């Protein structure tokens with residue numbers, strides 16, 4: 001090879017931090033930015049809200065952080081009956097640690113982070129997950145549900161059925177929050193989640209059913225596509241483009257030229273999106289770095305077995321796409337249910353994230369794996385100089 005190319009193969013070379021399930025102090029988020037700059041990764045996706053915690057300071061909805069940023073307990077280990085997805089996450093045979101957990105970022109802290117990242121060639125892409133994964137917001141403001149049930153912030157892992165009402169009240173909440181988000185973050189994209197939104201509450205709600213009829217929709221589930229289209233229009237009016245997890249196209253592509261972050265590779269999510277003419281960021285389960293490195297034997301508790309370094313390096317982001325022109329890039333995910341500390345985060349992220357960086361930078365022209373391995377110790381030493389550890393090679 002005659003030295004690295006000056007332009008990257010793919011424009012989106014990302015990593016997602018889930019700061020909702022376990023809060024990550026802002027200094028550690030900055031440290032990840034340092035690592036990204038070193039590796040020439042350029043998109044830091046912050047998953048700021050989820051059932052178990054709301055981490056974005058809102059001036060207009062202050063209870064989101066007064067109430068929604070804190071949980072009074074956390075499930076220990078895996079929830080009992082873990083594989084029975086029909087159970088409510090808090091109805092498993094769970095053991096809880098009664099330690100209060102939480103935290104949030106002020107808007108001032110996030111503005112500083114955005115500037116710090118920008119100086120290092122990294123764009124911070126905020127995610128406010130809607131209309132599912134809303135239990136922390138519902139705990140803060142019960143009226144955000146079609147029924148104003150009193151709820152606590154989530155304390156277990158899984159998919160909570162308590163979601164957002166998607167009528168004008170729910171939309172007004174979302175646009176209030178997004179107005180603050182676009183004021184703090186300068187990324188051209190705003191991520192609105194859109195994943196794993198159970199429709200049981202909408203099915204049961206006379207208000208949602210009347211809304212469905214008034215909008216001429218055949219299924220209550222179609223309300224999500226309609227809602228996403230409204231949010232996309234709002235973001236367009238703010239000069240931003242909507243990106244969401246691949247569920248946002250399950251009922252057809254919403255209006256507003258959304259980008260799909262394709263995670264459910266087993267549903268051919270990226271192929272479906274590109275065939276529909278939609279731009280894609282590849283975030284397949286192979287790049288879920290909360291999954292163990294390999295089979296998990298001898299590894300710390302994690303959510304599932306996963307891909308080892310060689311498998312990650314062999315990943316082809318173009319596989320299964322109908323039109324390569326629709327590929328924006330690729331991204332690794334660090335969901336944090338089983339990643340409670342920064343040291344654990346570095347262990348799960350590195351060295352696999354180095355491989356993602358090189359796929360994004362070199363594309364198909366990356367060096368052979370043996371060459372990558374030969375260079376790796378030096379690159380990990382450079383990360384160690386930033387205070388970042390790694391899984392032993």
Ligand code: ACM
Pocket residue numbers: 195196245263
């Ligand atoms: C996801 O893993 N729920 C995007």
